[in-house]
Amino acid sequence: MSSSPGLLSPTASSTLPRRRNGKPPSCEPCRRAKVSCDHTLPVCxxxxxxxxxxxxxYLxxxxTRPVPDGRGRRLVLTPTMTAGSGEGGLDGAVVKGSERERESGSLSVREKERLSIDVSAAPRDLSHSTTGGLSVDAVSKPTPESGPFIKSGGFFGPTNFSAVFMENRENLGNDEIQISVDSDLHVPSYESLQSQTFLMLAGKQHCGSPRVALGIKVLNxxxxxxxxxxxxxxxxxxxxESSCPKHSVLALANSFWNSSFAGSFRKEPRVTDDLEHVSTLLCKNAESALQEFEDFDDxxxxCSGQNFRWESLGSVYGALTTSxxxxxxxxxxxxxxxxxxRNRRDFAVEMKDCVQACITLSNYMDLINVPMVALLTKNFVLQTVLSGDASLVVWRQxxxxxxxxxxxxxxxxxDTGRPPSYISETKKRLFTSIFCFDKGSALLTGRPPALSYRYTRFELPLDLSEEVLIQGGEVLQEAVAKLDENGWNQEGQIYSTTATRAHGMFSxxxxxxxxxxxxDKDICTAENINYLMGRIQTIYNSLPSFYAFKLSDLGSPNCTDRMFWRRLCLRLIMLEHRLLLERLAHKEGFLSGQSMVDCAREMLELTVLLWVQRxxxxxxxHDYDWMLMCWGVPSSGVLIVELLKQVKAPxxxxxxLPRxxxxxxxxxxxxxxEWIKPAAGNYQLCGRMKLIIKKILDQILNPGPTPPLSSQGVTASSAMPSSQESRNASVNGLGGVGEFQNAGMGVGVNGSTVGFDNGSVGGGFEQQQQQVGFDNGGIDDGFDWLNNVDWSRGPWFDLGQDFSAARWS
Structure with missing residues (x-):
């Protein structure tokens, strides 16, 4: 189905249909520039x-923007169809076209309502068809195979996930690659709860107020x-869950369904007056500050029962959306x-709408509390899933x-000297998650982070289970006493707090x-890079033994799928940070690049493992498209660039490079x-990357005739570096840490040998029997096909991002 905006067609009197407010519509250039339009036809x-x-x-x-799986529609018009000719004109063509498609059953009701043709553009854009008529293609969302892609909005810096391609554009056959900062925002036109929030003006009355009316919609x-x-x-x-303990969310949900007003929600259909009473109660509770209590029960x-608040309801909606x-x-x-x-995405968007509406209702009195910040965190995470991690609405949130x-x-x-409590540990866990999200977003987009460790004083949460935090008292103190000297549990369990704690250390x-x-480039020295590489490796090695990743655990009965997942993701996060430093060192000439390639190889191996074991x-x-953006694209980009270098200059x-x-x-x-679904936020990125990688593999695996090696002016022995050279290619004092050495060996996804079982990164690859040089025969075109790739559309993420969930921006 397609939900792309239709093009207005004037009536027989050559006037434009008026908008719902009675005013004539503006043309697109005037509307976007927010200037007055004189509404002249066919051109203002x-x-x-x-x-x-x-x-x-005129639209x-x-x-309105197209849905991810939208398909274009094609209408055939006869040459006699002209503007303002009634049944024989474009209006008639639109009606007849709609009737034909309605009879075929290929359009939904929404599509039928939006099917129309632009009369002013018709004389300029019509082309003769083979049938003697004139054809116009309706607007549709571009697929990865079709283009053009919608331009990205905003700046993307040197650490963004596609930076490796931009930095090596001379090797990709296009010297004019640049990141676009143009923005062509598309906001959904359908009705949402947020459209009512502009009416929420200050006032003392509750019953019948816009606040209560919005609350009724949320409750319903x-x-x-x-x-x-x-x-x-x-x-x-x-x-x-990283924003708050799941036990607290379930407790709030139980309180909701066991409260005195729960009967209003068990009726079918629900009575508006009953919902208005509940909405009024919640609005009144939201006007008072929430007191902090150390104990969970207090x-x-x-914030439950008769004290139920919009923040509480928002956390329940957040859990429903996540589920x-x-x-x-x-x-x-x-x-x-x-x-x-009945559609998963539509259901999730509706529940996400309610989360944002609860935030709006909670903000009425300009109060702030821990549940509110936790709700904002949850809203941010859900928005990344629905709109894409690089979307502007996510950055603003x-x-x-x-x-x-x-x-x-x-x-x-x-540190106040008080013993750990539910509220103190919840605050630590919450801010650690926020700090991690801020750094992850900065790395993904190449923009400055909003938080700095230089201006924060926060402690990592203790490695405690949620059950212990909920019980509190002596049970909590006994659990704290059983932790090791670094704050980790000694039972070998990976709790949600365990993952948050480890991620915070890397962040x-x-x-x-x-x-x-x-x-500042002046601080980018070999010593600083070497120091940070050492710190990353030290942190990973200092983690508890039960958090160490081993590929052999994949079939172990002692390792659950959840535990294996968390170990694998933490390993990939460490490799992601390491690869950024490796690329930086290689770019500045501090390292030969061999350790960068080895790191990218392991990172790619583990990324595809996620899919092989899906x-x-x-x-x-629902997180797989994000993982491809963070881990798959950067690692494959490094390897593709190096393969292309060897193809062009063997x-x-x-x-x-073990080809x-x-x-x-x-x-x-x-x-x-290819497996990523169209509803994913980064679907277009996946389609673009699929085409690029397939094309490069075709050129590598299907070369033409091989010219004699002697004509290259080089001997066979010079093409193969010794294993000693590959292991000792460190530059400017970055050996040992900069180049991976003496790592343990493991069996990879496809049977290759990779260093997974040791704390060091990517080392231990057997290089002696790998072929390095690539024959250049049949590839003398210099990869001219890459000139047909639209590099000017910014980083290779979903440049046609689906903002259907961004109703609240």
Whole structure:
């Protein structure tokens, strides 16, 4: 289906249909520039003066964008169809075209309503068809194979996930690669709860106020009790939560369904007056500040039951949204729902709408508290899944989240000497997660982070289970006493706090890595890079033994899928940070690049492992497109660039590239990219990368005739560096840490030998029997096909991002 904006067609009197507010519509250039349009047909005077006649079009729904799997429609018009000719004109053609497609059953009701043709553009854009008529292609969302791609909005710096391609554009056959900062935002036109929030003006009245009306919509969206129970059980058993303890969310949900007003939600249909009473109660509670209690029971009593707040309801909606997204797209659960809730994405967007509406309602009195910041964190995470991690709406929400956390003082946690409590550990866990998200977003986009370790004083949360935190008292103190001297549990369990604690340790180092990459070039020295590489390796080696990744654990009965997943993801995070430093050192000439290639090889190997073992990690499938962006694209980019260098100049490099292993993993990566669903936020990125990698593999695996080696003016022995040279290629004092050495060996996904079982990164690759040089016969075109790739559209993420979830920006 397609939901692209239709083009307005004037009536027989050559006038434009008016908008719902009674005013005539503006053309697109005037609307985007926010200037007055004279509404002249077929081209307004302003566009005529600015000589942008081709862009002067009037859209029926200019804020509408296509859905990810939209298909274009083609209408055939006869040459007699002209503007303003009634039944025989374009209006008639639109009606007849709609009737034909309605009879074929190929369009939904929404598509039928939006099907129309631009009359002003028709004389300029029509072309003769083979049937003697004139044809016009309706606007549709570009697929990865078609283009052109929608330009990205915003700046992308030197650490963004596609930077390796931009830095090596001379090797990719295009010297004019640049990151576009143009923005062509597309905002959904359909009705959302957020459209009501502009009415929320200050006032003392509750009943009948816009606030209560918005609250009624939010409350009415609550699924039935049976559905909530199923989703919350799935959330508790399968989903990872970093913003707040899952036990507290379940306690709030139980309080909601056991409260005195719960009967209002068990009625079918629900009565508006009952919902208005509940909305009024929650609005009144939101006007008072939430007191902090050290004990969980006291904290729960302050925001549940008759004290239930919008922040509490928002956390329940956040858990429901997470659960929906983690279910398989065709799970039988969705067949039990009604209407648009039978579609996973539509259901998730509706619940995400409610999360944002709860934030809006909670912000009415300009108060801030821990549940509110936790709700903002949850909202941010959900937005990354639905809109894509590099979207502008996500970046803005991150700014709001950081501002709220510092306003609450979470960035300055001073040791008061009190024993750990539920609220103190929740604050530590919450701000550590925010700090990690900030650094991850900065790394992904190449933009400066909003938080700096230089201006924060926060402690990592203790490695305690949620059950212990909830119980508190003596149970909590006994659990604290059993921790080791570094704050880790000694039971060998990986809790949610365990992962947050480990990620926080790496994020503090990543902050310094970003300073080298994004800051003053004078501090980017071999000594600083060597120091940070050592710190990353030291942190990884200092982790508890139960958190160490070993590929052999994949079939071990003592390692659950959840435990293996967390070990694998932490290993990839470490490699991601390491690869950034390796690229920086290679770019500055501090390292030969061999350790960078080895790091990228292991990173790519583990990334495709996520897909090969995808049946074990069903609840994480909605994060796979993000993982490809963070781990798959950078690692494959490094390897592709080096392969291209050797193809174009086989004997100009001494880097050891095991072609067989790399090609096998790139082939698996292609399958991974093809597997990503159109509803994913980074679907377009995956499609673009799939085409690039496939084309390069075709050139490498299907070369033409091989010229004599003697004609190259080099001997065979000179093409193969010795293993001693490959291991000792360190430059400027970066050996040992900069070049991987003496790592343990393991068996890779495709049977290759990789260093997974040791703390060091990517070392231990057997290089002696690998072929380095590539024959250049048949590839003398210099990869001219790369000139056909549209490099000017910014980084290779979903440049046609689906903002259908960004209703709240």
């Amino acid at each position: 005077e302003r566009c005529r003066r600015r000589k942008v006649v081709a862009k002067c079009v 029926t729904a200019p804020m 969206a609550m699924p039935d009790e049976h559905t909530c129970k199923f989703l919350l059980e799935w959330y508790f058993e399968k989903c990872h 904290w729960l009593a302050s 929906i997204l983690s279910l398989p797209e065709r799970d039988a659960f969705f067949a039990t729902q009604r209407g648009e809730r 991150l700014g709001d989240l950081v501002s709220s956390s510092t306003a609450l003082g979470l960035h300055r946690q001073i 503090q180092v990543l902050n310094e890595v970003l300073e080298l990459s994004l800051g 049946d074990r990690f069903t609840e994480h499938h 004997h100009s490099t001494k880097l050891v 067989s292993e790399i090609v096998q993993n790139l082939s698996l990566l292609i399958g991974f990219l």
